[in-house]
Amino acid sequence: MQFDSYGNRIRTGASVSDVDFKKASMHEPLSLMDALDLVGKYAGKEPTQKQRDIIKKIQHAMESGYKKILLSAPTGTGKSWIAIALSLYLKSSTVLTSTVLLQDQYKNEFGFFNTVRGKKRFLCEQSNRVFDCTQGYCNDCAYRPQPESYTIFKRGTMAETITGDDLPRKCPYYDQIEIGKKSSFVAYSYASYLSHLLSGEEMPKRKLLVCDEAHELDEELANQLATNLNGFYGEILGIEMPKFSVDSNIDSIRNYVNSFSDTFQKENLS
Structure with a gap:
């Protein structure tokens, strides 16, 4: 499910990726290399030798008991493919990015990924979509969907889908929040994820945490924890x-x- 800058759902038709997706989702990956090949089938092209070499090193590190792995590689290496392969192999992941554009990259290239964004990205139903969701009163909002109304199918696979009540009017912000909580694969911005985490909200536990552009994490954490004394x-x-x-x-x-x-x-x- 995708949203435009106004919070409206974007519905797309069949594409080459959809066709490849049906082929690629026929079996679950038995190894990290198998998962990388599935990513290639989904994208419609072969993984590079560099990506295969990286996957081999990560597989070896995981088998050696390492829990935290740092990957530094030049732009264009295809690090997002590595992240997706790991996600499919482990059947769940949270990806943190520094920008909305990077979130879009994961969503646009791999449609089974969901994204969670801040309130400013959505128009509030209470205001008849005149103002963004930062202006709404969320407590007891009539347009806020209920968590129990969402159902997940084929969890942890490329074929994963999440359905909810198809209401005529539903808060788009909380709709994507609930989908993000249910989803096995979701991309947050650092700002959005940390704001939920630091507010005491219980975040879904997934097997993999990917910090894309990890050097941005310290600055965002400092921004959210800092106090200005005037x-x-x-x-x-x-x-x-x-x-x-x-x-x-x-x-x-x-x-x-x-x-x-x-x-x-x-x-x-x-």
Whole structure:
């Protein structure tokens, strides 16, 4: 299932990939190399020798007991094929990407993958699709689909499909959220996944986690966990901000942060 920039479902007809998909989904992969060949059949072309060499090394690492594997390869190597092969072999995966375009790449090239995006990407049914979903009131929303209304077929295979109640009006944001929770194969952006995780939401457990463009993870994590301390608000609380520099002692920074936090808590309790 795909969505356009307005949150509307995009329905596509048969394609070459659909035909290859029927052939490729006839059996489950018995090895990582077999899974890579299935990916090739789905895409309609043979895997490269470089991809086969990488798969052999990953297979050896897994058989040796490694749980965390770092793959660094030039652009154009076909790392997404490696990720898809691993996903099919393990029958479930969560792929994290740094951009929506990379999510689209997984979805467009491998239609059995689902994507989960933020509220700004969808138009809210409560506003008759005038405003995006960040403007809606999600609690007790009449258009929010129920988790139990979704059914999954042929789980963990290329032929996996998920169906839900075909309501005339249904929140597109929560529709893709529920599909993402049920799906064996789903791609999140780092921002979306971390926001769900850090809010305390229980995320589906899958056998494989792929961090695409992993160097972006630290920055996104820092963005979501960071707190900006503004001197203006410090003055309101009666706290003077010291002059910090690269030579500042870490204790002076810690003391300022603690005093800011303590005073703020006292103000809330009073």
